[in-house]
Amino acid sequence: MSSAAEKGELHDEACPLVAVDRRLDDVHRHWHSAERAYFEPQAFRVAIQTAIQTLRTVTFIIQSNKRVIADFDHWYEPWQEKLKADALMRWMVDARNKIEKQGDLEAHSFVRAEIVASYLNNGPVIEVPAKLFDGAGFILKNIPREAVRSDHVKRFGTLRIQRRWVENTLPDYELLEAVGIAYGRIAEVVHDAHRRIGREPPITINVENGEQLVAGLGGRLPCMIGHEDARTVNISISDGKRFEISRTSVRCDQEAAQEGVKRYGLRPEDIWNSEGGQVDVLKALFNAARVMTEKDGRHVTMIVLLRGSQPVQLAEVEFPDQGAKYVIMRGVANDVIKLGVDGVILIGEAWLAVADPNNPYMRAADAPHKVEILRATLVRRDGDPVELSAQFNRRGDQVRLGKTETTSEGQHYIHYIFAPVYHAWGRDLPKDWEG
Numbered sequence: 001m002s003s004a005a006e007k008g009e010l011h012d013e014a015c016p017l018v019a020v021d022r023r024l025d026d027v028h029r030h031w032h033s034a035e036r037a038y039f040e041p042q043a044f045r046v047a048i049q050t051a052i053q054t055l056r057t058v059t060f061i062i063q064s065n066k067r068v069i070a071d072f073d074h075w076y077e078p079w080q081e082k083l084k085a086d087a088l089m090r091w092m093v094d095a096r097n098k099i100e101k102q103g104d105l106e107a108h109s110f111v112r113a114e115i116v117a118s119y120l121n122n123g124p125v126i127e128v129p130a131k132l133f134d135g136a137g138f139i140l141k142n143i144p145r146e147a148v149r150s151d152h153v154k155r156f157g158t159l160r161i162q163r164r165w166v167e168n169t170l171p172d173y174e175l176l177e178a179v180g181i182a183y184g185r186i187a188e189v190v191h192d193a194h195r196r197i198g199r200e201p202p203i204t205i206n207v208e209n210g211e212q213l214v215a216g217l218g219g220r221l222p223c224m225i226g227h228e229d230a231r232t233v234n235i236s237i238s239d240g241k242r243f244e245i246s247r248t249s250v251r252c253d254q255e256a257a258q259e260g261v262k263r264y265g266l267r268p269e270d271i272w273n274s275e276g277g278q279v280d281v282l283k284a285l286f287n288a289a290r291v292m293t294e295k296d297g298r299h300v301t302m303i304v305l306l307r308g309s310q311p312v313q314l315a316e317v318e319f320p321d322q323g324a325k326y327v328i329m330r331g332v333a334n335d336v337i338k339l340g341v342d343g344v345i346l347i348g349e350a351w352l353a354v355a356d357p358n359n360p361y362m363r364a365a366d367a368p369h370k371v372e373i374l375r376a377t378l379v380r381r382d383g384d385p386v387e388l389s390a391q392f393n394r395r396g397d398q399v400r401l402g403k404t405e406t407t408s409e410g411q412h413y414i415h416y417i418f419a420p421v422y423h424a425w426g427r428d429l430p431k432d433w434e435g
Contacts, residue, residue: 016068017193020061021202024190027055027183028221034176035227044165045107049099051179056096058186059083062193069196079189091170092182106168107175115237116326117150117157119419156322157237162228176227184219191219226334234327245328246318247303264291274309278343278378279386281309286376286388289347290401293374297399301348303332305341312339322363325417333420344421347376352389374401379418381425384408 015021030051037043066072083089095105165175173181191201234243260266266288273284285304293299305313313335319325336344352375353367364370372392379385386408390401422429 015199020190023058023061027051030054052095075196107165110164110166112162112164114160115157116160117153119326155238158323158327159235159237160232162232180220180224187219222338225338247315264295278306278309282345282378294399299349304345306343312341329417330420333424336421336424342381345378350375
């Protein structure tokens with residue numbers, strides 16, 4: 001995970017700002033040292049404070065190289081004002097001064113317990129000091145009754161227990177997350193400085209697969225986003241059991257292509273149309289899914305993350321119940337930010353039923369009158385959703401699919417499951433999703 005990103009920084013040694021680049025890399029490395037030491041208080045203290053101190057020096061080095069940036073004051077003043085107006089960045093300055101002049105930050109480990117019972121962040125959050133942490137059962141038993149009053153929460157709610165480091169004077173942020181955000185904001189200044197002198201910004205390469213890591217939301221690298229999942233435990237409220245999230249990467253190589261030809265008669269170009277836009281990708285994938293479903297009698301659930309019409313990530317997912325679905329889609333939203341994704345396709349089997357206004361929380365799977373369909377839905381950062389579906393017709397072990405139906409914005413509905421993805425893109429939810 002982080003080791004690949006740490007080893008992959010590439011710099012042009014002839015770049016006049018190479019000293020700035022190296023110092024920003026140092027922050028990145030110290031951040032990952034803190035991440036690895038998250039459950040070791042002393043090592044975490046040293047690493048996170050070093051990251052904060054080092055981050056502050058990046059802008060010092062930029063200023064010491066002002067001679068290489070044309071009209072430096074005119075360029076730098078707006079950035080300086082922007083950083084001064086940012087409460088988190090002001091805290092970073094104060095924290096660095098405190099570390100260097102007064103001593104350590106007053107960081108404390110907490111356990112954060114959050115109830116997830118929808119696709120949005122609207123459940124109650126409980127925080128207790130780590131010394132009171134007495135296992136998942138302790139927290140589960142001490143959830144306020146009003147938090148689990150509804151049948152929906154009792155049946156499909158998930159208790160997410162997460163260990164967090166919080167500093168006394170920055171209570172609204174987890175500390176590692178705060179430093180990651182601050183890194184991103186300084187990285188934006190560094191990248192703009194490179195563009196100012198006619199140079200490409202420094203790049204980071206994943207040494208495991210050679211992919212260039214694209215800065216996510218606010219300049220952060222993908223490896224610095226969504227790190228909380230590694231320190232989170234998921235407990236089903238309905239039975240008190242812990243469950244793991246299942247998302248398995250799918251191979252996209254020559255061997256997999258040969259398997260597709262042999263079993264389904266599908267050539268790679270039949271499955272993936274990257275010559276057109278994202279809707280063309282959706283249509284090609286759905287046509288291939290039809291062939292596979294009629295051959296196998298079933299289709300796994302797949303999530304495809306796109307950048308343009310190119311695949312960034314393909315994963316097979318399992319939704320054991322509705323509660324797991326809420327958690328998994330939040331993880332997908334994290335990946336959307338991490339990987340700079342602008343299109344998401346979810347394809348798999350589903351149930352379809354007419355919504356009951358008297359029972360708005362009833363799932364289609366629980367409806368008395370429902371039909372089984374194969375469905376593929378595309379949501380886009382800059383366009384309307386598009387959905388393709390076909391009804392199952394089963395005769396014994398044989399499956400035949402009906403005509404492909406197309407649903408677009410303003411017709412019927414597009415599943416609310418994508419609400420976390422829209423939130424990641426900073427988009428408002430479509431009006432008809434709320435119905």
